[in-house]
Amino acid sequence: MFKKPLAVAAIALLAGAAQAGNPLFKDKFTADPAALSDNGRVYLYVGRDEAPVDGKDYVMKEWLVYSSCDMKNWKAHGSPLNALTFGWAKKxxxxxxxxxxxxKYYFYSTVEHNSIPGxxxxxxxxxxxxxxxxxxxGSAIITNDMTRETDISWDDIDPTVFIDDNGQAYLYWGNQVLKYIKLxxxxxxxxxxxxxxxxxxxxxxxxLHKRKDTYYLSWSREFPEETAYSTGPSATGPWTYRGVIMSKNAVVKTIHHAIIEHNGKSYIFYHNDKLPTGGEYRRSAAVEELHYNPDGTIRFIPQTAEGPAANASPGCQD
Structure with a gap:
């Protein structure tokens, strides 16, 4: 009669331990991480993958937000917005x-326009x-008819925003062709x-991020994707290619990443296919510590099941 309670306790213990490693969230499929370090807490924003096991396309209706004081334990805050938050979008x-x-917090996001194709x-x-x-x-900041470099309808995706030390903000984005504007x-x-x-x-x-006097422009290259980067002396280059810092995933072809500094350390968020039944349209957010070499270049980053060590922020409480 003691077997069932012991089994339940063991499952609960394993679930708690798993929560501290990669993938970060075990109960949902999450992708395309964006991250922010703010007042001692890390906030992680992810798209929710809802495609069925045999799905043939992305099913993504909303974004989710989580936060952590120590990069190990994550608190769910629900959905802060969805695609239809934008009245001019359809999905x-x-x-x-x-x-x-x-x-104020500014969230730049990719959606399908309801009247301008793409x-x-x-x-x-x-x-x-x-x-x-x-x-x-009340309207899109970028629409597909504003860019003519390719004939695909998804070349205006994946925004990243960066505010330079002098206050100038930049928005980079694109598929196949990388583009940017000043804001x-x-x-x-x-x-x-x-x-x-x-x-x-x-x-x-x-x-796009900056460390000391160096600007780092990173991106997903080729397909299936791996993460590569260049460095430069300004937010607009000129850019010197430095190489690949994360290898492609085993199953899912994308790897979308975000890089932040928090509590004296640097981290890279990305997604993979490591949850059971995971795959191309059922991805999972993960995180690793990112290390710089003495010359400012970035060390190659292996994907791990353990993730980074705990890094608690003083005074931060869940």
Whole structure:
């Protein structure tokens, strides 16, 4: 009669231990991570994959947000917004990125436009990192008819936002062709024309960050994708290619990443296919610590089941 309680306890113990490793979330399929370190806490935003086991396409209706004080234990905060938060959109809560400016949180996201064919980029705003977010401008900031470099309908996806030390903000995005604009201080309008950037074998999922005096532009290259990066002296280059820092996944062809610094350490979030029944349209968010070499280059990053060691923020409480 003691077998059943002991089995239940063992399962609970294993579930608790698993929660501290990769993939980060065991009860849902999550993809395209975007991350923000804010006031001692890390916030992680993911698209929710809802495709069935035998699905043949992405089913993504909403974004989810989680937070952590120690990079090990994650608290779920539900859905801060969905694709229809944008009244001009009709579906597809695809990849996004977030930043904070003047006490407000700006969330740049990929959706399908309801009247202009193709993917578009919207921006939502909130007074809280956990939302709720609302459409910041009532229209897309980027639509498919604004870019003519390719004839595909999904070349305007995967936004990443970066605010430089002088206050100038940039929005990078693209599939097959990498593009960027400067943003006005209000964070919801372009300040000047769309520019294109040539980096080797660019596929999608650009990310821009800075460490010390060096700017790092990373992206998913080729297909199936691996993560590569370049360095430069400014937020717009010129860019020097440095190589691959994360290998392609075994099953899922994408690997979309985000890089943050938190509590004195650097981290890279990405997605893989490691949950049971995971795959191309059922992905799982994960995280690793990212290390720099003495010359500022990034060390190659293996994917692990353990993830990074705990890194608790003083005063942060769940």
């Amino acid at each position: 597809d809560a695809w990849a996004a990125d977030i930043t904070k400016r003047n006490g 993917k578009a980029i919207g921006v939502a705003v909130s007074d809280s990192p956990t939302g709720p977010f609302k459409d910041a401008r 006005k201080p209000n964070m919801i309008e372009a300040d000047g024309p769309i520019h294109t950037v040539a980096v080797p074998h660019f596929t999608e999922a650009a990310y």
